[in-house]
Amino acid sequence: MIRAHVLICGGTGCTSSGSQKIQEQFIASIEKYGLSEEVKLVQTGCFGLCALGPVVIVHPDGTFYSMVQPEDVDEIVSEHLLKGRVVERLVYSDTGEEATDIDVANLSLNDTAFYKTQNRVVLRNCGVIDPEDINEYIAMDGYAALGKVLTEMTPQEVIDVITASGLRGRGGGGFPTGRKWALTAPNQADQKYVVCNADEGDPGAFMDRSILEGDPHALIEAMAIAGYAIGATQGYVYVRAEYPIAVNRLRIAIDQAKEMGLLGKDIFGSGFDFDLDNRLGAGAFVCGEETALMTSIEGNRGEPRPRPPYPAVKGLYGKPTVENNVETFANVPQIILKGADWFASMGTERSKGTKVFALGGKIHNTGLVEIPMGTTLREIIYDIGGGIPGGKKFKAAQSGGPSGGCIPASLIDTEVDYDNLTAIGCMMGSGGLIVMDEDTCMVDMAKFFLEFTVDESCGKCTPCRIGTKRLLEMLNQITSGNGTLELVDEMEKLCYYIKENSLCGLGQTAPNPVISTLKFFRDEYVAHCVDKKCPAGVCQDLLSFIIDKDKCIGCGRCAKNCPADAIVKTDYIAPGHKLPSYTIDLNKCVKCGACLANCKPGAIYKD
Amino acid sequence: MKSLAELQAIKEKMQQKVALRDGSGEMRVVVGMATCGIAAGARPVLSAFVEEVANEGLAGKVTVSQTGCIGICQYEPVVEVMEAGKEKVTYVKMTPEKAKRVVQEHLKGGKVVTEFTFANIAK
Numbered sequence: 077m078i079r080a081h082v083l084i085c086g087g088t089g090c091t092s093s094g095s096q097k098i099q100e101q102f103i104a105s106i107e108k109y110g111l112s113e114e115v116k117l118v119q120t121g122c123f124g125l126c127a128l129g130p131v132v133i134v135h136p137d138g139t140f141y142s143m144v145q146p147e148d149v150d151e152i153v154s155e156h157l158l159k160g161r162v163v164e165r166l167v168y169s170d171t172g173e174e175a176t177d178i179d180v181a182n183l184s185l186n187d188t189a190f191y192k193t194q195n196r197v198v199l200r201n202c203g204v205i206d207p208e209d210i211n212e213y214i215a216m217d218g219y220a221a222l223g224k225v226l227t228e229m230t231p232q233e234v235i236d237v238i239t240a241s242g243l244r245g246r247g248g249g250g251f252p253t254g255r256k257w258a259l260t261a262p263n264q265a266d267q268k269y270v271v272c273n274a275d276e277g278d279p280g281a282f283m284d285r286s287i288l289e290g291d292p293h294a295l296i297e298a299m300a301i302a303g304y305a306i307g308a309t310q311g312y313v314y315v316r317a318e319y320p321i322a323v324n325r326l327r328i329a330i331d332q333a334k335e336m337g338l339l340g341k342d343i344f345g346s347g348f349d350f351d352l353d354n355r356l357g358a359g360a361f362v363c364g365e366e367t368a369l370m371t372s373i374e375g376n377r378g379e380p381r382p383r384p385p386y387p388a389v390k391g392l393y394g395k396p397t398v399e400n401n402v403e404t405f406a407n408v409p410q411i412i413l414k415g416a417d418w419f420a421s422m423g424t425e426r427s428k429g430t431k432v433f434a435l436g437g438k439i440h441n442t443g444l445v446e447i448p449m450g451t452t453l454r455e456i457i458y459d460i461g462g463g464i465p466g467g468k469k470f471k472a473a474q475s476g477g478p479s480g481g482c483i484p485a486s487l488i489d490t491e492v493d494y495d496n497l498t499a500i501g502c503m504m505g506s507g508g509l510i511v512m513d514e515d516t517c518m519v520d521m522a523k524f525f526l527e528f529t530v531d532e533s534c535g536k537c538t539p540c541r542i543g544t545k546r547l548l549e550m551l552n553q554i555t556s557g558n559g560t561l562e563l564v565d566e567m568e569k570l571c572y573y574i575k576e577n578s579l580c581g582l583g584q585t586a587p588n589p590v591i592s593t594l595k596f597f598r599d600e601y602v603a604h605c606v607d608k609k610c611p612a613g614v615c616q617d618l619l620s621f622i623i624d625k626d627k628c629i630g631c632g633r634c635a636k637n638c639p640a641d642a643i644v645k646t647d648y649i650a651p652g653h654k655l656p657s658y659t660i661d662l663n664k665c666v667k668c669g670a671c672l673a674n675c676k677p678g679a680i681y682k683d
Numbered sequence: 684m685k686s687l688a689e690l691q692a693i694k695e696k697m698q699q700k701v702a703l704r705d706g707s708g709e710m711r712v713v714v715g716m717a718t719c720g721i722a723a724g725a726r727p728v729l730s731a732f733v734e735e736v737a738n739e740g741l742a743g744k745v746t747v748s749q750t751g752c753i754g755i756c757q758y759e760p761v762v763e764v765m766e767a768g769k770e771k772v773t774y775v776k777m778t779p780e781k782a783k784r785v786v787q788e789h790l791k792g793g794k795v796v797t798e799f800t801f802a803n804i805a806k
Contacts, residue, residue, distance in 0.1 A: 079733040079747060081703050114730065135704045138748045160716035160749030204704060214690065217695030223687045337684040345685045 078116045080157055083133040085203060087122030087289050088282070090129035090319055094146070097238075098130050101146045101224030105153035115157055121290015121325075123203035124444040125190055128168055133203070140188070142168035157500045185522040190441050193460055195422065197430045198283075198406040199446045202290030209330040213293040219338055221409035222297045225304055226346040235261060235405075235623075238408065240416035247273055247364070247401030248476060248505045249429075249581075250494040256339050256398055261306045263396040268308035270299050271392060273369055274315035274322070277361040279528060281508030283432040285537065286444055288315065288322035291406065292329035296352060298405035300339065301412065304313040306398050310351050314369050317356040326354055356367040361478075361532035365580045366399045366654060368534065379536045380580035389518030401506070403432055423449030427493035435461050437510040438468065449493040453483055456492065457511060468513035472596070476505020478525040478532075479585035481592025482518070501592050503585070517614035518597040519604055522530035522589040523551040529586040540583030543574035555615040561606035568594055613682040618669045621660055622682050623671075627679035630655025634671035640664050643671060699742045709744035710790060712736075714777075715761040717752030723759035723806050724778070731779035732762070737788040758801065764789060773801040 083088075084099050099119060099282045106115050123131045128142035132152070139162050141152065148166055155161045168188060187194065196202075207213040213219070225234055239254025260268065272295060278286040287295065299311045315323055330352055333339040340347045355373050362368045363378040370392045372378035391397025407429060411419045427449040433456065434447045436442050447456065453473060457463065464470055472482040472642030474494075481502035483490060490496055494504050512521065526548045550567045553559050571587035571594075578584045594601060603609050610618040623634070625648055635643040635658055642664035649656050657679075661672070672680045684690060695777050702708075714729040732747045736796070758775035762785070771804050772795050774785060781799055786794050797803055 077730055077734045077737065078700070078703070079729060083704070114733075136708075136748045138704075158716070159718065159721065159751060160714070161751040205701065211693060211697045212701055214693045215701045217694070219684070219690055220694070223690055227687060343684060344687065344690075 078114060079136075081118055081135040082115060082157070083118050083120050083135065083203065085121075085129060085131040086207075086321070087126070087202075087286055088319070089122060089124075089126035090131055091321060093129040095130040096145045098132065098144055098149060101149035102153065106149045106157070108150075109153055109158050111153065111157055115596060118206045119208070120204065121202040121207050122199075122286040122444060124199065124286075124446075125168070125195075125441060126443040127441055131203075132535055137162070138186070140168045141166045162531050189462070190381070190443075190445070190460055192626065193451075193455065194446050195430050195448050196446050197410055198287060198294075198403055198432055199290070199444065200410075204443075205291065207290055207292055208328050210329065210336060210338075213291070217413060218293055218409075219297055221412035222300050223344050224339065225301050225412055226344045226348055231261060231305045231307065234301060234412070237416050238411060239303070241411045241419040242416075242423075243404065243407055243411060243419065244427065244494060245401060246403035246407075246431065246506070247336055247385055248479065248503065252313040253400060253404055256388065257302065257305050259386070260396050260398045263389055265395050267310065267393075267395050268306055269392045269395055269397040270302045270306070270308045270311040271370065271373070271397055272299055272311065272313040272405055273364060273366065273401045274313055274319075275357050275364045275369060276316070276319075276402075277359070277364045277532075278479070278506050278508045280436040280510050281434045281477060281506045283434055283444055283507055283657070285322050286432075287320050287402050287406050288319065288326050292326045293333065294406045294409055295326075296329055296333050297338065297401055298408035299352060300343065300350045301408055302398055302405070304348055306396070308396075308398070309349050311353070312373055312392070313354040314353065314357055314363070314373055315354055316359045316363075318359045323354065323356065330370060361528070361533070362580070362582050365582055368580065369399070370397065377534075379534050380582075382579060403507070410603065423554060424491060424493045424496075426495050431492070431504070431507055433507045433509045435509055435511065437474075438464050438513040438516070439511040440465055450491040452489050452491055454488045456509065457488070461511070464511065464513050466513075471503065471512045471514050471516055472518065473508040473512065474521065474525075474589070475508070476503040476585075476588075477508045477510075478528045479503065479581070479588055480505040480508075481588045482512075482521070482596060484596040486596075501588075501595055503588070515556075515612055515614070517555075517610050517612040518593040518600050519551065519555055519610075520612075520614045522593045523555060525546065525589040525636075526586070528550055529560055529582065533582065533586070537577075537579035537583060539574045539577040540579070540586060542569060543578075544583070544586050545569060547574065547590065551590070554601065554604050555610070556617040557604070557608050557615075559601070561602065561605055564594070564598075564601050564605060572667045573682055609683075619667055620662055621665060621667065621669070621671060622681055622683050624679045624681065625657040625659065626650045627677055628657035629653050629677050629679070630657055631676065632658065633674045633676065634660075636672045637674045639668060639670060640666045642666070650654035699737060699740065702742040704741070705746075708744055709766060710745045711714045711763075711765040712745060712747045712790070713750045713763045713765065714747070715751070715753045715759060716749040719756040719758045720761065721754055725760035728760045728762065728777045728782050730752075731782035732786065735783050736790065739786060739791055740791060741786070745783075755801070755805075758805065761801075774799045775801045775804050 132141040241254040244250045368378045368380040387397040432446045760777040762774040
């Protein structure tokens, strides 16, 4: 008789930090202590706290073990599972405040600061169920929404509920989902399609992957509901081949749903047929754009096509098509079951529900968080994210990856929703949130994203293909110390030109990182161009390494480590020191930073 | 899948199995499983609780868990039943048979089995 469940995270994050080994070790140890009949091992999807992986949760206590190593497993089995003693040293105990007063042994996951403020709708099953077992999904109300829709509701009623809920596209654009369905439903055709965009390409965003890995049936159920609403009988999930775990779990889930008759002919005896298949993408960023994605499914090179006609009229294979993002779909079954009012009660005036953010960059708790729309950036970064490591100052957060913009520290109390972010020249995007501290150079950051879009531009239209390339060259000129204020103005003009003239979303948003850093951090561009300095000390060409002769103790470690022989001894002996100090010949210096890294008294600084 | 009833049947069957992960049961049964407890036979007691709770369909309501040494080793196996808003009940010198009675009378029936309690036996 099973009395305890051990949940091991099998998401991509924890898999790469070794959760497979942990699982094997658990199997061996449970066997060794004769607990096979009493303890069940479950491999789940992502828990969200990827920074602390591999993560293991033991139920019924709900004990949350973090950074578990294979050699810890035997102790967990013999102490916790056999003798009921929690292995306290492995328990994650960051509760935000007064951690010392907390009874660590009884601390469950939901009490931690990271989880306490979250509201899990989309991620409700991630890290809770075994994604490879359809029965566990059914136990969590799975497929009940599909059953309700097929037996009690008309297609129009389904569309009305989704419209009334205020759900908007989570892929970035924020288009109202109900309206998208309503625009597609009336178009007559011999075949219509439902397509799921799982081509998550923003650097730093991984919520769609986590849903596919942790709760793939939610997506399948939602796509069948969408099919019923618009009159489609075939769906495709377009997922990048770079997500092998997600692809595999989705494949298993689709097969299980077919076997159980939750996909296929005459579902729930309603006469409604719906079939689903997945299509693998090769990982091109442009294929996240809806028309390019459909072109790719059709077997052609992933290039966008002009709209109109919109996919609602002529989409996949020229037929009416609804295309939604994974996270958008994952909301749908919950809305059907709990009602539009329930969903609309969360969030802000025009952005309802929750949003999943992938926290990354200079932040303690890197991982996935789901919070109601309208949560302030301050809460996300400091309460849930645990703040910035090393006591550094928050400088800005990049939202929406290469298509988005930055939110500067002065706007940290912005309530995050679609409209507020658009108002400050930023965008929600897919929910990647990269936190930057005072050591980040904003020009360099813009350059990083431009390098990405230059690589990923499909080349079909000239403004994007050539414009982004020229833009990157200008940024390179600035960071190498050859910029002028005229160049900055010219660059700004080019940004708007690219924005207005590009064919698809990729080009139209590509200049955003430059535009928003120019808006909030123009002084940094000026510093690069006029003073020839990089205030954050990042752009190598604008840096000089200098030895403070009064702090130098003359140990010579810098000179020994200098690959360019640029550091020489001087005649000067600082008061209180015995040996002569060193100096750097700036003409020879290659700015590698080896001297700085090796200076014990901290006498070397960047200027 | 041809009907909602079919889905509902799977759901009910499975819910008992995943309820363990919910942890929000109104009642908690904690079995002392330190060396002293195990030596005195706590494991069959724990198994009896888990089994009986499942048989009675109480898995959603009752969480059966284990703990370390409570400190009254001569009275092991010790079992504590905790319920929000009520005083903790400590059962001592438990056996699988006694466990079944506790499930029936206390967890299901709401009546403390006073003859097994610490207060009674330690007198």
